[in-house]
Amino acid sequence: MVKTNKEMFAELEAFIAEHNNDSAELIAILHQAQHIFGYLPKEVQEFIAERLKISAAKVYGVVTFYSFFTMKPKGEIVINVCLGTACFVRGADKILEKFETLLNLKNGETSADKKYTLTSLRCVGACGLAPVVQVNGKTFGNCTPASVDQILGQYK
Amino acid sequence: MCKINSKEELLKLYRNVEGLLDLRKQSIAGKAKEYYISVCGGTGCTSSESLELVKELNKEILALDLKVKVKAEITGCFGFCEKGPIVKVFPDNTFYTKVKPSDAKEIIESHIRDGVIVERLLYVSPNKEIKRKQEDIDFYGKQKRIALRNCGLINPENIQESLAARAYQALANIITNKVDPMTVIAQVSASGIRGRGGAGFPTGTKWKFAAVQPKGKKYVVCNADEGDPGAFMDRSILEGDPHSVLEAMAIAGYSIGSDEGNIYIRAEYPLAVERLKIAIKQAEELGLLGDNILGTDFSFHIKIKYGAGAFVCGEETALIHSIEGTRGEPTNKPPFPAVSGLFGKPTIVNNVETFANLPIILLDGPEKYAAIGSEKSKGTKVFALAGKINNVGLVEVPMGTTLREIIYDIGGGIKNGKKFKAVQTGGPSGGCLTEKHLDTPIDYESLAAAGSMMGSGGMIVLDEDDCMPNIAKFYLEFTVEESCGKCTPCRVGNRRMLEILEKITKGEGSIEDLDRLTVLANNIKDTALCGLGQTAPNPILSTIANFKDEYLAHIVDKTCPAHACKALLNYKIKAEKCIACGMCARVCPVGAITQSTDIQGKLPNRPAYVIDLAKCIKCGSCIAACRPGAVYKD
Known part of the structure; x- marks a missing residue:
């Protein structure tokens, strides 16, 4: 069931209260907020700032510092290409390129219809399976440019 | 479960649960009456459906009504990730590799019911020999597992198994006997252990700095922000043996006079977080963490704090700011965290692997640990061996082992019969070593003298198809992306170096560029604020020093000898x-x-x-x- 905006803010408020409105818990709160809303829009950041009694600028500063946080909504299907060293030396750049060509997206972009987000990360720690791609949390190992077609075929 | 109120009660419980591991400590050839099946539950193997495999094994056990005869559970990382998912059957110690959920039926029917080993799942060595047992495999031959002692042995989600492996006994000895904290620190120093996060600062000395600060609030921090791409030592320890880390943090707390520990962990490690949460809860329920541990007046609480994807947060001052809920930017030292750290209080920051070693050091005596390793680097080091190597995985070797032994004897040599070119240690802060360095013994000093560094333990092997200027560019792209932007040398200098490297790899570089690169690199090394910036030029300097001909080929001949740079092929x-x-x-x-x-x-x-x-x-x-x-x- 899709939650209403009001319900999502109520959930966030409860989480903040659980953490005693402590500004040292900002990163944990932002993780939770992103989990609830899917991303961290301006209103959510202002809401958190107000509850923690810190400036919105401080919240924004933290959101933009850490690569895990995003201010843009992500697509339904999030494709993460691992660009850690182990994957890189086994050809991860070619995997990323193939995704970019097939989806017509650059690394970090989301398609206009909000269906696909293509992004990269640095090491999931499954280096034995390099190169690795994660789609919505599911890991695909030993990828080749050819297996990119197969992976995308499963997520049409 | 009820709380344990004294050391005697802990030892009584230990004697009760000790038998849990009996089957796993034997070595029986042929049929056995009872079996125990360990399935790797680390990130690598779970990515290849090892958790489904455990379910399937248990389904088959039920179907054949073999519950009294065999048990199948998860364990921590065996290290042999290349051949995962790994399954080990005790007590005959059969080691199955690349096992799929669909193989469960055959394992249970053939091996467990009929006593016939499933040969097709055994490991086959590069020279086509079939190896049945773990100890027969070359990959394990030169390893010595201390930090990883319980990974692949115990079920990390069951505290009873940790207790059977003597967890919390070192802590119990210390706090119930009210050992003088300085004596504990002296023992840590006597073991010779140095920080396993990479810099190699003596752990005992670090603790002493914090211990001599005036009484009051102090913090213990565990650095689990393993950011080096291609390294997964800390993750595997936390996934496979979380209680060793928790116990060591409590010992550190007792030694410096702290009642609070924080574990700062990457958000990219959901499985490790989950196992830590379970471990903390179980330890608190038994009174092994929390208020009045084992009925003494020593209290210690551990919290988990999450990173959010910033490499610089592995630097201790940046990490501290991140725990405080702010941007993870580093600050100048001094003041050192031991004097003014988290929330301005004395703080020690130690790496996961450092902590994991400590309980056994204190339990078995520091001399035993100090006897392993080389003159200035004691004990063992865990490496994440990856890249163009046959046996990708996690290896733990005594300090002083040579690179050649790791790459050829343990790692099984280069993949697809290609030619070895270089080995990169220390990640984005480290350097590339070549053929002529292969007999370098691994310790902090030797690696630094050869132009690289120990680092946290990432070890990436490169072959003839890898272009060194391109590898240097890869690392620099990483540092540029991860630079926090606070100091100019790192923010601007690294970007300028990257631009020069981009020119070179496109065949547009000039000879002067090479000199510019070297001058700039040395300036950044001398002037950047924190470790990230100061070490960022290392991959460039070491590749220029060892592979100058490749740079010249790109610049003068406009070719890429490894055929890796797109613009030049x-x-x-x-x-x-x-x-x-x-x-x-x-x-x-x-x-x-x-x-x-x-x-x-x-x-x-x-x-x-x-x-x-x-x-x-x-x-x-x-x-x-x-x-x-x-x-x-x-």
């Missing part, structure tokens, strides 16, 4: 090998490949295909699709 088709199957044309995303009308191919009346270099985007799809190997890089 063309894909072509060798007509005499082309069977005109058309696979290349079918996979080409831009329609650059067509069949010629007049070029004679391998077969009569089948003209060869050709690549239109103006249209080609050099994606490499054709080379991967060509079966007769007619496509080549020029």
Whole structure:
């Protein structure tokens, strides 16, 4: 069931209260907020700032510092290409390129219809399976440019 | 479960649960009455459905009504990730590799019910020998597992198994006997252990700095922000043996006079977080963490704090700011965290692997640990061996082992029979070592003298197909992306170096660029604020020092000897090998490949295909699709 905006803010408020409105818990709160809303829009950041009694600028500063946080909504299907060293030396750049060509997206972009987000990360720690791609949390190992077609075929 | 109120009660419980591991400590050949099946539950193997495999094994056990005879559970990382998922059957110690959920039925029916080993799942060595037991495999031959002692032995989600492996006994000895904290610190110092996060600062000395600060609030921090891409030592320890880390943190707390620990962990490690949460809860329920541990007046609480994807947060001052809920920017030292750290209070920051070693050091005596290793680097070190190597995995070796032993004896040599080119240690802060360094013994000093560093333990092997300027560029892209922007040398200097490297790898560099790069690199080394910036030029300096000819090839000859730099290579088709199957044309995303009308191919009346270099985007799809190997890089 899709939650209403009001319900999502109520959930966030409860989480903040659980953490005693402590500004040292900002990163944990932002993780939770992103989990609830899917991303961290301006209103959510202002809401958190107000509850923690810190400036919105401080919240924004933290959101933009850490690569895990995003201010843009992500697509339904999030494709993460691992660009850690182990994957890189086994050809991860070619995997990323193939995704970019097939989806017509650059690394970090989301398609206009909000269906696909293509992004990269640095090491999931499954280096034995390099190169690795994660789609919505599911890991695909030993990828080749050819297996990119197969992976995308499963997520049409 | 009720709380344990004294050391005696802990030891009584230990004697009760000790038997849990009996089956796993035996070595029986042939049929056994009872079996225990360990399935690797680390990130690598769970990515290949090892958790489904455990479910399937248990389903088959139920179906054949073998519950009294056998048990199947998860364990921590065996280290042999290349061959995962790994399954080990005790007490005959059979080691199965690349096991799929669909193999469960055969394992239970054949091995457990009928006592017949499933040969097709055994490991086959590069020289085609079948190895049945873990200890027969070369990969394990030169290893010595201390930090990883419980990984692959115990079920990390069950505290009883940790207790059976003597967890919390070192802590109990210390706090119930009210050992003087300075005595504990002296023992840590006597073991010779140095920080396993990379810099190698003596752990005992670090603790002493914090211990001598005036009484009051102090903090213990565990650095689990394993950011080096391609390294997974800390993750595997937390996933496979979380209680060792928790116990060591409590010991550190007692030693410096702290009642609070924080574990700062990457958000990319959900499984490790989950196992930590379970471990903390179980330890608190038993009174092994929390208020009045084991009925003494010592209290210690541990919290988990999450990172959010910033490499610089592995630097201790940046990490501290991140725990405080702010941007993870580093600050100048001094003041050192031991004097003014988290929330301005004395704080020690130690790495996961450092902590994991400590309980056993204190339990078995520091002398035993100090006897292992080299003169200035004691004990063992865990490495994440990855890249172009046959046996990717996690290895733990005594300090002083040579790079050659790790790469060839343990790692099984280079993948696909290619030629070894370099080994990169220390990640984005480290350097590349070559053939002539292969007999370097691994310790902090020797690696630094050779122009690299120990680092946290990432070890990436490169072969003849890897272009060194391109590898340097890869690392620099990483540091530029991860630079926090606070100090100019790192923010601007690294970007300028990256631009020069981009020019060189495109064949647009000049000889002067090489000098500029070296001068700039040394300036950044001398002037950047924190460890990230100061070490960022290392991959460049070490590749220039060891592979200058490759830089010159890019600059002077405008070629990439490894055929890796796209701008400097063309894909072509060798007509005499082309069977005109058309696979290349079918996979080409831009329609650059067509069949010629007049070029004679391998077969009569089948003209060869050709690549239109103006249209080609050099994606490499054709080379991967060509079966007769007619496509080549020029």
